Amino acid sequence: MHHPHHEAVVTLMRRVAAEIVLPRFRNLGADEIEEKAADDMVTVADRLSEAALTEGLAALDPTIRVIGEEAVAADARLVAGIEHGRAWIIDPIDGTNNYASGIATFGIMIALVEDGETVAGWILDPVTDRLCHAIRGGGAHVDGRRVTAQPSGGERPSAVLATYHLDAATEAELCARAGRVFTVAPMPRCAAEQYARLVLGTNDIALFQKTLPWDHAAGSLLLREAGGVVRWPDGSDYHVADQRRGMVAAASPALWDEAVAVLFG
Known part of the structure; x- marks a missing residue:
């Protein structure tokens, strides 16, 4: 089961990963990394990723508002009313501290929310290209395969x-x-x-x-x-x-x- 915009969203995320996020990984200049707050980094890649994702999502359906992490950091009012109507929520690079430090544990995340409830979500690992996605009422998928959460199986959780x-x-x-x-x-x-x-x-x-x-x-x-x-x-x-x-x-x-x-x- 896919959301009607599924293919377009995945194509957009993979393009942003290939053209913006991966080329700058382990390749950022000191002037391309800033500290937003104590222990909270932002890089030029976060900003470019969010701009490209915002533009791409807005083109899919102009009636759905776009709420991006870095846009909200610049203007907190943008997140007001997130529980009303439809909105795309973007994390242009989740795990920015890892990304800026050259650690290959980061992701691109997009969610579609309606009246405050997530109806579809996508999580891309740019390094491995692993794609997790879910549709409300339609199951969870990893690389197209339906998955059910399993216990880790160790002696203790x-x-x-x-x-x-x-x-x-x-x-x-x-x-x-x-x-x-x-x-x-x-x-x-x-x-x-x-x-x-x-x-x-x-x-x-x-x-x-x-x-x-x-x-x-x-x-x-x-x-x-x-x-x-x-x-x-x-x-x-x-x-x-x-x-x-x-x-x-x-x-x-x-x-x-x-x-x-x-x-x-």
């Missing part, structure tokens, strides 16, 4: 904890709680890769601190369509307009229940 926005005491407490029951795995610092790992059985659970819409709109649909869950600790489902901190994604409802009991119980 594999949990990834985003802790770099927490104070040291909170981080230590979370890691100690998790370590009693789970194997704490390293974080890829790239939501595009993290959602793929939850669907493909590398990790079972992920705790995210920041919940910006371009980081989670596409991946949350992918994981849900694969049989997983993405919820706040109070049990409410993730929604793109809600930017609370501390959200838990898991490969199954049972794993989610266990994660919340262990981390917050």
Whole structure:
């Protein structure tokens, strides 16, 4: 099952990867990398990628607004009303810190939301060309193959904890709680890769601190369509307009229940 714009979106993402993102990978000048905020990078490639994706998506249907991460960084008002009507949400390079450091863990993400719910999502890994996509009610797919989230199969579930926005005491407490029951795995610092790992059985659970819409709109649909869950600790489902901190994604409802009991119980 494909969205009517599926082929056009995939073609656009692959073109941007080939013409803009990959040629600049490990090839950026010092003047082409900036720090937007502490530990939050942006490169010339992010800006060019977003411009090309925005232009391409706007051409597909001028009635759908486009919300890009870098556009919102420049003008926060652009994200207002994200829960009303139809919008494309773009992360032009997810994992920019990795990309700028020459680490090959980054992605391009596009989601289509209607009244705040993701109806279609695409995640491209430019280096491997792996394409994850999902349609609401139509399943999750990796490279065209329908996938169901599988447990990682280790003796203990594999949990990834985003802790770099927490104070040291909170981080230590979370890691100690998790370590009693789970194997704490390293974080890829790239939501595009993290959602793929939850669907493909590398990790079972992920705790995210920041919940910006371009980081989670596409991946949350992918994981849900694969049989997983993405919820706040109070049990409410993730929604793109809600930017609370501390959200838990898991490969199954049972794993989610266990994660919340262990981390917050």
